[in-house]
Amino acid sequence: MERRTAVKYLFVIAGGTAVLPSCLHKENKASVLLKNIAVTADQETMLAEFAETLLPASSTPGAKDTYAHLHALRMMDQCFDKDAQKKFTGGMKEVESMMKKAHNTTFAGASAAQRSEILTALENKKASEDALQFYKLMKNLTIQGYLTSKPVLGDIFHYELVPGRYNGAFPVKTIIHQA
Amino acid sequence: MGDTIKDRTYDVIVIGSGISGGWAAKEFCEKGLKTLVLERGRDVQHIKDYPTTNKMPWEFTLRGNLPLDVREANPVVSKCYAFGEATTQFFVKDKEHPYVQEKPFDWIRGYQVGGKSLLWARQTQRWSPYDFEGPARDGFAVDWPIRYEDIAPWYSYVEKFAGIAGDKDGLPHLPDGEFLPGFPLNVVEKYFKQSVEKAYKDRYVISGRCAHLSQPQPVHLEQGRAKCQNRTLCERGCPFGGYFSSNASTIPWAAKTGNLTLRPNSVVHSIIYDEQKGKATGVKVIDNNTKDAIDFYAKVIFVNAAALNTNLILLNSTSHRFPNGLGNDSGVLGKYVAFHLYRARVSGEYEGAGEFTTDGRRPTSGYIPRFRNVFRQETDFLRGYAAGFGAYRNEESSKDGFGMPLKQSLLNPKLQSWKVGSHMMGETIPKETNFVSLDSKKDDWGMPLLKVNIDYDDNDEKMIRDYMAQMTEMFEKAGFINVKAYDSKQAPGLDIHEMGGVRMGRDPKTSLLNKWHQMHLCKNVFVTDGASMTSTSTQNPSLTYMAFSARAANYAVEELKKGNL
Ligand SMILES: Cc1cc2nc3c(=O)[nH]c(=O)nc-3n(C[C@H](O)[C@H](O)[C@H](O)COP(=O)(O)OP(=O)(O)OC[C@H]3O[C@@H](n4cnc5c(N)ncnc54)[C@H](O)[C@@H]3O)c2cc1C
Numbered sequence A: 001m002e003r004r005t006a007v008k009y010l011f012v013i014a015g016g017t018a019v020l021p022s023c024l025h026k027e028n029k030a031s032v033l034l035k036n037i038a039v040t041a042d043q044e045t046m047l048a049e050f051a052e053t054l055l056p057a058s059s060t061p062g063a064k065d066t067y068a069h070l071h072a073l074r075m076m077d078q079c080f081d082k083d084a085q086k087k088f089t090g091g092m093k094e095v096e097s098m099m100k101k102a103h104n105t106t107f108a109g110a111s112a113a114q115r116s117e118i119l120t121a122l123e124n125k126k127a128s129e130d131a132l133q134f135y136k137l138m139k140n141l142t143i144q145g146y147l148t149s150k151p152v153l154g155d156i157f158h159y160e161l162v163p164g165r166y167n168g169a170f171p172v173k174t175i176i177h178q179a
Numbered sequence B: 001m002g003d004t005i006k007d008r009t010y011d012v013i014v015i016g017s018g019i020s021g022g023w024a025a026k027e028f029c030e031k032g033l034k035t036l037v038l039e040r041g042r043d044v045q046h047i048k049d050y051p052t053t054n055k056m057p058w059e060f061t062l063r064g065n066l067p068l069d070v071r072e073a074n075p076v077v078s079k080c081y082a083f084g085e086a087t088t089q090f091f092v093k094d095k096e097h098p099y100v101q102e103k104p105f106d107w108i109r110g111y112q113v114g115g116k117s118l119l120w121a122r123q124t125q126r127w128s129p130y131d132f133e134g135p136a137r138d139g140f141a142v143d144w145p146i147r148y149e150d151i152a153p154w155y156s157y158v159e160k161f162a163g164i165a166g167d168k169d170g171l172p173h174l175p176d177g178e179f180l181p182g183f184p185l186n187v188v189e190k191y192f193k194q195s196v197e198k199a200y201k202d203r204y205v206i207s208g209r210c211a212h213l214s215q216p217q218p219v220h221l222e223q224g225r226a227k228c229q230n231r232t233l234c235e236r237g238c239p240f241g242g243y244f245s246s247n248a249s250t251i252p253w254a255a256k257t258g259n260l261t262l263r264p265n266s267v268v269h270s271i272i273y274d275e276q277k278g279k280a281t282g283v284k285v286i287d288n289n290t291k292d293a294i295d296f297y298a299k300v301i302f303v304n305a306a307a308l309n310t311n312l313i314l315l316n317s318t319s320h321r322f323p324n325g326l327g328n329d330s331g332v333l334g335k336y337v338a339f340h341l342y343r344a345r346v347s348g349e350y351e352g353a354g355e356f357t358t359d360g361r362r363p364t365s366g367y368i369p370r371f372r373n374v375f376r377q378e379t380d381f382l383r384g385y386a387a388g389f390g391a392y393r394n395e396e397s398s399k400d401g402f403g404m405p406l407k408q409s410l411l412n413p414k415l416q417s418w419k420v421g422s423h424m425m426g427e428t429i430p431k432e433t434n435f436v437s438l439d440s441k442k443d444d445w446g447m448p449l450l451k452v453n454i455d456y457d458d459n460d461e462k463m464i465r466d467y468m469a470q471m472t473e474m475f476e477k478a479g480f481i482n483v484k485a486y487d488s489k490q491a492p493g494l495d496i497h498e499m500g501g502v503r504m505g506r507d508p509k510t511s512l513l514n515k516w517h518q519m520h521l522c523k524n525v526f527v528t529d530g531a532s533m534t535s536t537s538t539q540n541p542s543l544t545y546m547a548f549s550a551r552a553a554n555y556a557v558e559e560l561k562k563g564n565l
């Protein structure tokens, strides 16, 4: 019944955008090999833009620079159960429907302001349960992929494979911050 | 390898190439004996066979996580903290090697050259006189046929070669050894040390002694090993040989002598007993690849398959003379198995020392030697527990919102206050009712499955409660806040310190091995791994297995020379 509490203009029918013309093409597949979930190339583009809206590029890398959305896809495919996978793909489609309903465009085709509007609704829990589940999973996995990527963990946080030292009383003020 | 009996005859056979077998092999090869090491798993060569060792976090497909199907297919090994995307290749998977849990028991194994020595956490504390005297003083199990003085020179011997980092702490109940410089406690661990040592006259906090080359000596360089570089990615195998493993240390050392034949993929099925000669003549092996049976022969046999597998091999070594397993007239074989009590933890936070954090990494942490019932019986439970102790500071960031504010927050994490944590390592009492036996079902190699019957008892429950209460008190006296004690209720086994079943003792009626780890009733078979333990004490056991193995091997060499074997 949670669904009914969704704000009216965001109310969508689950699976409303499931059959996009591009889905019919066999070659329209995600660029990572997925065994358990079905994601089209268009949906992958949507996820990339979604991730980029979560963590946009500026003077520091954005989510797309770190392929965090592909990390999210791999994790969803391999590390979660069927139920979570269904919520993820279902919720992803619902978010597309939200965009369609609100602005009659796709998430990938939308403006930055339009994307922000949808994420604001999600952040404020003003969406269907599946959309919110998708948001929670996608956000956590995007953050995880971003923070463990080479551009971020390697180049910004200077992860050391071989520190060669341990100082158990390191003065805090000498920590140099990156960003 | 030829195929006459002569081609399959050696001076010594060592079963298993892990920590204890590696040491036995080294000693025999150095003394000039032709040594055959039979290892059921594949070969793992130092550095070459560490596929993940130099991978950056982002080079792992799942960034260190395990796929759901792997976790679901491996409910037992998935419980081990060290089992992850970087290390799956060194762990036994549940389905590959089933066993029967009559009572829940998490059996964590590593079947490969090097055994679990690749995976261990490298904590190496000596036993003390009080530990060997335990069973006699408190009236459980049987008296150890040896004392600390018997083993002390062998601790020194193995410590020098393996390389143990530690401080000289001068504690009678945790004797000092031949140490390389210890890794330092951090500022909060030092604070806790002061607080504890002021509040209690008999409790100490020290730096955990560990098998890492903090300052390599010539004997380590000669092994091709170098200084530990504080990676703390040891379970992947260390490209520097910074920690002790059979693969980096004893096995290549033994190979260099030209006396070692290492035969991986060789599943030892049983030991062959010759009634006429009144001793063992060799072992029956099932080739892992072809599943063919092959016999190998030797004058002396060392069984080092890791505690429970050593029990399995001996129980499966039946003959007309020994229908219940080799040397088992007493019926004690497989019984009096014990382990370490790792169930409870205590955590907290410390708001002081805000001006400090840590930098770099460290392959050990603090250690609290046992303080209960050490010199006399004081509590309503027998024996006691040691504990690990560590303090650390995390950086965290808020994950609220999205867009630039979220990114700014993630890229500028805030240093949190210090967190402190401890886990217990308790002694358990070996009992006849904690035992392993053979199931009627067989595995793919024709070996009966091992049936495990091991459980906690009332002494354990009392000890857990005491640890939680005492550590909470110690934390609170130090001004730590949000102190929480937690009993994981984990099954026995996850401590990975299973011991006993082929215990040492003075009397053949109540034990299997004499003071030289030699079977009372089959003098040319020796057991020097955890199976031989009469009691468990609280210290991480592998250093003691190393010392046992070296001591027994040198004794066997002498006996061979005298023509006694
Ligand atoms: C994650 C982890 C952390 C640990 N931390 C510590 C620690 O900090 N300190 C400590 O002291 N100990 C620790 N241990 C335990 C330590 O690894 C073992 O005590 C030690 O390896 C035992 O040595 P072993 O020679 O008896 O057995 P292993 O090292 O397990 O070697 C046994 C070998 O025998 C082989 N084998 C088994 N059956 C047969 C057969 N039928 N035929 C032929 N070969 C066979 C196996 O394949 C294996 O290679 C830890 C273990 C793990 C997994």
Ligand code: SF4
Pocket (backbone or CB within 6 Å): B212, B227, B228, B229, B230, B231, B232, B233, B234, B235, B237, B238, B239, B240, B241, B242, B243, B363
């Ligand atoms: S902490 Fe030391 S031993 Fe462990 S991986 Fe490292 S360098 Fe090697």
